[in-house]
Amino acid sequence: MSPFSGSASRTREWRHLRLTRDGGVATVTLARPAKLNALTFGAYADLRDLLAELSRERSVRALVLAGEGRGFCSGGDVDEIIGATLAMDTAQLLDFNRMTGQVVRAIRECPFPVVAAVHGVAAGAGAVLALAADFRIADPSARFVFLFTRVGLSGGDMGAAYLLPRIVGLGHATRLLMLGEPVRAPEAERIGLLSELTDEGRAGSRAAELARRLADGPALAHAQTKALLTAELDMPLAAAVELDAASQALLMNGEDYAEFHAAFTEKRPAKWQGR
Numbered sequence: 416m417s418p419f420s421g422s423a424s425r426t427r428e429w430r431h432l433r434l435t436r437d438g439g440v441a442t443v444t445l446a447r448p449a450k451l452n453a454l455t456f457g458a459y460a461d462l463r464d465l466l467a468e469l470s471r472e473r474s475v476r477a478l479v480l481a482g483e484g485r486g487f488c489s490g491g492d493v494d495e496i497i498g499a500t501l502a503m504d505t506a507q508l509l510d511f512n513r514m515t516g517q518v519v520r521a522i523r524e525c526p527f528p529v530v531a532a533v534h535g536v537a538a539g540a541g542a543v544l545a546l547a548a549d550f551r552i553a554d555p556s557a558r559f560v561f562l563f564t565r566v567g568l569s570g571g572d573m574g575a576a577y578l579l580p581r582i583v584g585l586g587h588a589t590r591l592l593m594l595g596e597p598v599r600a601p602e603a604e605r606i607g608l609l610s611e612l613t614d615e616g617r618a619g620s621r622a623a624e625l626a627r628r629l630a631d632g633p634a635l636a637h638a639q640t641k642a643l644l645t646a647e648l649d650m651p652l653a654a655a656v657e658l659d660a661a662s663q664a665l666l667m668n669g670e671d672y673a674e675f676h677a678a679f680t681e682k683r684p685a686k687w688q689g690r
Contacts, residue, residue, distance in 0.1 A: 425472075429465060431458040433483075439476040439630035440623070441469060448484025453492035454540055456499075459514055462544075466521035476630035476637075476689065478525070479622045480548060481532040482541075490539025490562060497566070512572075515540065519574045522547040523645050526638040528629045532622035533557045543573040546582065549641060550610040552622040557600040559608065565595040581648060583607050633671045634689030 433444040445452035469475045531548035538560040563572045570592030579588040583606045604612040647655040670690040678685035
């Protein structure tokens with residue numbers, strides 16, 4: 416995402432989520448616990464716009480995405496979204512579905528790693544938000560459910576049919592997206608959906624620890640690695656290795672690369688600047 420902004424001022428208060436910061440780590444919490452953090456039109460739009468703002472700031476080096484209360488996110492709010500969409504025409508429905516996809520693109524394209532801390536249910540759109548993150552840390556009680564076919568819609572919602580096969584393989588992705596059956600944390604770990612399975616109640620703290628480790632590391636190297644992982648998913652090998660070569664040449668001319676050599680020579684920890 417571009418670091419350049421126009422006339423719009425920085426948003427001081429987000430109505431549909433909670434944002435906290437701690438020395439380069441931002442935590443975004445979905446905060447509708449009474450509704451299992453079900454997403455509304457405003458929540459989608461806030462997530463899209465927040466990620467764009469944080470990307471322009473360049474002060475965030477890692478982000479934790481979490482849910483308050485008994486679960487991570489139960490998906491789109493049945494009353495506020497599903498009920499409302501029944502009254503929309505095709506143009507309005509296309510605008511809405513494009514917006515939900517923009518949230519996933521924002522997670523994938525922001526220049527910092529995103530760590531999803533999953534406890535309880537991650538269903539529908541909530542499962543796809545976790546899927547779009549760079550890391551998924553989950554409690555043993557966590558469960559993922561891609562519900563879309565169970566409400567009469569395509570399982571390929573919000574980029575799920577693009578992302579899921581690349582993470583767990585086509586066979587598992589077909590089963591999860593077509594049948595819409597719950598996948599509990601132990602199976603999610605077995606098929607590669609999870610980055611880490613924690614002890615019960617530890618997903619949030621482990622996600623914060625990982626985000627801190629990432630934020631204290633070489634931010635520019637992390638950003639470029641994330642960009643290449645996304646860009647090279649659909650590239651032929653020749654194009655990918657050429658892009659790798661250009662990226663490494665730029666990073667080798669950066670301050671962090673020189674700092675590593677100086678720290679190694681002087682037998683001290685590196686002081687990463689993200690430049």
